[in-house]
Amino acid sequence: MKKAVVTGGTHGMGLAIVRELLARGAEVVLTGRNERNIEEARTALKGEAAHVVRSDAGSMADIAALGDFVGEKLGSVDHLFINHGMARFTELADVTEQEWDRHFAVNTKGSFFTVQRLAPLLNEGGSVVFTTVANDVVFPGLSAYSASKEAMRAFAHVLAVELLPKKIRVNSVAPGYIKTPTMGVADLSEEQRREFERQGDESTPLRRIGTVEEVAKAALFLAEDATFSTNVELAVDGGFAQGLGH
Numbered sequence: 001m002k003k004a005v006v007t008g009g010t011h012g013m014g015l016a017i018v019r020e021l022l023a024r025g026a027e028v029v030l031t032g033r034n035e036r037n038i039e040e041a042r043t044a045l046k047g048e049a050a051h052v053v054r055s056d057a058g059s060m061a062d063i064a065a066l067g068d069f070v071g072e073k074l075g076s077v078d079h080l081f082i083n084h085g086m087a088r089f090t091e092l093a094d095v096t097e098q099e100w101d102r103h104f105a106v107n108t109k110g111s112f113f114t115v116q117r118l119a120p121l122l123n124e125g126g127s128v129v130f131t132t133v134a135n136d137v138v139f140p141g142l143s144a145y146s147a148s149k150e151a152m153r154a155f156a157h158v159l160a161v162e163l164l165p166k167k168i169r170v171n172s173v174a175p176g177y178i179k180t181p182t183m184g185v186a187d188l189s190e191e192q193r194r195e196f197e198r199q200g201d202e203s204t205p206l207r208r209i210g211t212v213e214e215v216a217k218a219a220l221f222l223a224e225d226a227t228f229s230t231n232v233e234l235a236v237d238g239g240f241a242q243g244l245g246h
């Protein structure tokens, strides 16, 4: 039985990755921060080989505790999915130091130190899959978020080299507009979320936004099937960042 960890697995793309792993017979530890979403995930996954843990990726103490939990529950890990993320629309003039730091604490520092804590548990031949974001895409109001994901992209390349001795492959999925409960942005009103979806349908070359299942399949492909690929970033964006025009 394969063993996997999915950070930010309680809803959206992360939950779709968890479901795909379970369908393939894996045992999964998944994390989230929001208590209500954690309870909903626990209910949805009841009876499955899934362990839902509250773990704030922005907290070093929580990352250490997650490592202990994974060590006790799974013993070792075949596939690690670093999928958690947070984004908040804030225009230049309104970005506070706290807002900037939170994006980097969760998306960048949290991702890096989660890999660091879990790397000793990763089996030889295992894999890490990061969820980044469509390349070269510019959204006004997402400067801190974009910077935090670019930093993750940068260290993913270095980790791909550093984990070579254990034959651990490090790859990323780069989603474009994907229909998730939040559309990847916290605190959007229902109306703003629908408008964001509409923009996605209009500006994506394939003329629709993607599904969480499409991202999950790509992530699982990188983790399990792409056994001769490392340091690859696979776009799942309907052509959005592929020079096909917006």
Ligand SMILES: NC(=O)c1ccc[n+]([C@@H]2O[C@H](COP(=O)([O-])OP(=O)(O)OC[C@H]3O[C@@H](n4cnc5c(N)ncnc54)[C@H](OP(=O)(O)O)[C@@H]3O)[C@@H](O)[C@H]2O)c1
Pocket: 007, 008, 009, 010, 011, 012, 013, 014, 031, 032, 033, 034, 035, 037, 038, 055, 056, 057, 058, 083, 084, 085, 086, 087, 106, 131, 132, 133, 134, 174, 175, 176, 177, 178, 179, 180, 181, 182, 183, 184, 185
């Ligand atoms: N949706 C899109 O169109 C889109 C596009 C490009 C990239 N992305 C990226 O794709 C990933 C998944 O996005 P999504 O739209 O499915 O969901 P999301 O709303 O961005 O949340 C993803 C997951 O991260 C968890 N999370 C948020 N903050 C956390 C923290 N501090 N500690 C631990 N977990 C935390 C969430 O759990 P709780 O909310 O329960 O805490 C949730 O399970 C994210 O990395 C996002 O940046 C999304």
